[in-house]
Amino acid sequence: MKANFKNFLLLTASTLIMAVGIYFFKFANNFTFGGITGFAVLVAKFTPLSASDFSFVANILLLVVGWIILGKSFAAKTAYSTILLSVTLSLFERVYPMSHPLTNEPLLELIFAILLPALGSAILFNIGASSGGTDVIAMVLKKYTSVDIGRGLMISDVLFTLCAFFVFDVKTGLYSLLGLIMRSALIDNFIESLNRSKYFHVVCSDPKPICNFIEKNLVRGATIVNAKGSFTGDNKYIILTVLSPSQAVKLRNFIKENSPGAFLLISNTSEIIGKGFHSV
Template identity: 50%
Template sequence: MEAVKRYGILTVGSVVLGISDYIFKFQNHFSFGGVSGIAVIMSGLLGGSASTYTFVINMLLLVVAFVLLGKEVAMRSAYVSVLYSVTLEVIQYVWPMSKPLTNQPVLELVFCFMIIAVCSAIFFNMNASSGGSDIIALILKKYTNVSIGTALLVVDFIVVIVAFFVYGVTVGLFSLAGFLAKSFFIDTVIESLNLCKYFTIISKNAEPICNYINAELNHGATIYDARGAYTKDNKQVVMTVVKREQARNLRNYVHKVDPDAFMMITNSSEIIGKGFIE
């Protein structure tokens, strides 16, 4: 059941990303970098469809991944990459477009990078990727000492600069703006998807709180004895991490069983351990 859910999300994300790139990115010649950005540049230089160039490049990279990185690594990128590429190839025949959807390029730029950022964050969060430049990163990691992040950033930036010469200053500036916005927005979305609440609860009635965390929220907790520096009262400190949607329930329950409890609630987007990232 978990595998069905996982592949269902990956399928929806791949199709949405493909449709978004075709409608917003390719029609406006936005070149943010990556394989799709290279395809847009090739379309401007050589003619032809950016969708077809994306399909061909991604398939070639998958073949290279099988040869240089092995079957296991290639298969992790194959599903999303193939589905995304096929979506791009099919939609150009189902919905032929010869011009942008609207006459508002700024609006289309915003939708384009937001959808790219959200879909990419979902893929990364599920240990998947849309292939393309991620495969190039894995090859660089295996065969060179080049910093992957730096190398990909440089390649993407070069694609953006080339857009200035191929499509003009206006498209080049839009591409640069999208490149910068996408880079920051992806990290924000990833953090939002992984956001959890870290509770430090100081209470005289810690046992029912721990029972509630274990039984109702299905999480663990750590408890230790403490003494107030001013009151000298003996209390207990409960530390736990819960999902964002569970935080309100825990806060209300603590307030119910111990109105005098002291709670410190902190946002955290990187929790490693059972029930979270393992």
């Protein structure tokens, strides 16, 4: 129950973060990068539909198609995020209609148009969900074809972005192209940051006090490896453990005070699979 409630809060918060970035910064500036919402900006230019309403209709249709083709087990998390994002965008449009950008600083607004949706997407991807849209198309194509989905979606994003040069103006097109380039890198960096842990190699003569601290105070596990010093020939032990950044500080301070002769190697890692971290 606790894990499900946490996932529900993360789903809700990340989707709302995306909605704020898309509506207040992306739609208002006609930035065209990024799947359905990017295409919605182009559609709004030539049809009576607003970008928010088109996103709502397109996302719901894609959700229904995905549900039919991929079955009832099709991504309940994605369904919730898709509906919440679509409804929130339409609600924003009716509560706070925007006829022009919030500021006269398009570069500043581009940063938020990239940053907020990228953060929201990273949180969703990190818990195994997505906000729907072109992700649904990718899942359907993957089921029935051997198409390189990543390349196909990137090509569609590039086409939507290039259209901004012709539909709007060169400045908007350049900003959209910059947004497309930065978005993928930011999502990857956010995911790494969310999963970042500290990997310890501790070389020492007496592993017991350090392992007791890891097990009892940090409630983590450790592995002890027998070793021998190449210069002295003395018997040594190597303690291997992975901790969160806050736990890493505590262990480092403990070793510094209680085992000053120990040798530490501490490195960042963002992909840990095993008990207490991510499952396979």
